[in-house]
Amino acid sequence: MAIGVAPLPGADRSIPARTPAERARRVLTYAILLAIAALFFVPFLWTISTSLKTLPETTGFDLLPDSPSLRAYREVLTEFDFLRYAANSFFLAGVITLANLVLCSVGGYAFARLRFPGREVLFMLVLATLMIPDQLRLVPVFLLLSGWGLVGGFTGYMLIKLVLASNLFFMRQYFLTIPKDFEEAAKLDNAGHFKTFWKVMLPLTGPALAAITILTFQGIWNEFFWPLILLGFGDPSKYTVQLGIAQFSFQYQTLWPQLMAASVIAILPIVVIFVVFQRYFVAGVVASGVKG
């Protein structure tokens, strides 16, 4: 981990004797740091606080509610249907993540390790799709799916997200980093391609699969654009949490405790995943961003 980490001069901890000026500077540095960190957190604390208040209480500006209550959460989940929206989001994010894990590890393995005519051309095609922006696809994809009767239901949305090119690319790169020796051993054992993939290669890709799981789940859970287009009108029972929030804010903008409770519900699952899998999160964001 420490290799290549370059601490800036002046922050060098190996110098033992500090002058009072240096010490003062250090204190000041940490004070500024904590202030910035607070600035990043305050809106969320305010959100949580408001979600525990009653509506009349929101006219005041106390950070701590007088008598915290979960009433807003109960109302949002039942009366305003967010329990269903959350279930929809969980279902979509779960299915799409699973599909990506299977299809991208299998496909990434093929692109990295199997030889077949046209492999490089087809891989260039995969990379090219990364450069086609969503707005160019809005109209044709919408018309295509509505022609098949897949607008307004989950199937159309799941179909266009079944394989994400960035995930496929990521898995291919990961397989390329695995030394060939592992497969050579499998070949000597006369194992077939599928067995080599399943028994030898796949178990070595744990961190990559973890990164894909986290980033795909987060991406789908948080997505607004395509769910809005494909599920956003017609039957509200098909809404995701994010669509639910937009809808709620359009209709009942000033029911602040409820709106903030809905926002907490939308953010919380991702925060939990982040806290548990932080290591993979950071590595995944950087790796998936450095596409080349």
Added chain:
Amino acid sequence: MAATVVRKQRTLGSARVREAFVGYAFIAVPMAIFLTFFIYPLVYSAYISRYDWGVFGKIEALGWENYRTLVNDEIFWRAIKNTLLYTAVVVPLEMALALTLAVIVNAGIRGKGFFRSAFYFPSLASSAAITAIAIYILSADGLLNALIGGERSWFGDSDTALWSIAGLNAWTTSGTLMLFYLAALQAIPTDVYEAAAIDGAKTWRTFWRITFPLLKPGHFFVAVVSMIGALQLFDQSFIVSKGSGGPNYSTLSAVLYLYRTAIADVQFGYAAAIGIALFALIFTLTLIQRLLFGKAETA
């Protein structure tokens, strides 16, 4: 002897065929998805853009008419202007913020992990939730006004609505961009700093003279990611304006105009033309950026 050689070759040959067959089978589903939902739509949208196309399909062939209309469409140009202004403000803002945070986290401080997580935290939240929170905090009787003693409705005033979105997105995006800058910072070899330390260079000077120029590939990457994101502004504009792009077109982004034309006005032909124009715009700007930063630095 000869027979065994032939047999061996045949098995080798069939092994290769089998490998190719397995290879195609392994990529069949992904390729089908990419061809149907990425490559084909490219062609299809060019086709649609030459028609008057409504709810029930093609109405009339228009040739280039949709594009001619686009050139004279004031609202389209307003949306482009909004998007470009927004991008010009938000990209430098995000980059400066992200670099500052990355340098802080990388500076050998105690609690590095905590600060990194804290700065990354807003990037976790969905655009819808974070926009709802912003609507609340920036409302006329919200927290911000309580703190600064104002009474402006930040998203309701056409002078401030777009810039409030810019501030909101700079805050939420800087965490992700910080991670990219951190990776770039850690790729700078340590001996460069040792040389600077021997020369007795001050921290500030070292940063501007050494770190900043050495980060050029990092700058380029972050600039591209940030710019592409900014040009595609949609979610926040949609939510703060209830889908209208108001007040007075001030939050109407290019993608929101495209969405409204396609989904609300059901003018698919015209919307397809807008989509192609936007693609051309983004592509051109990315190319210009690449030239500005120098091709060698992008590898």
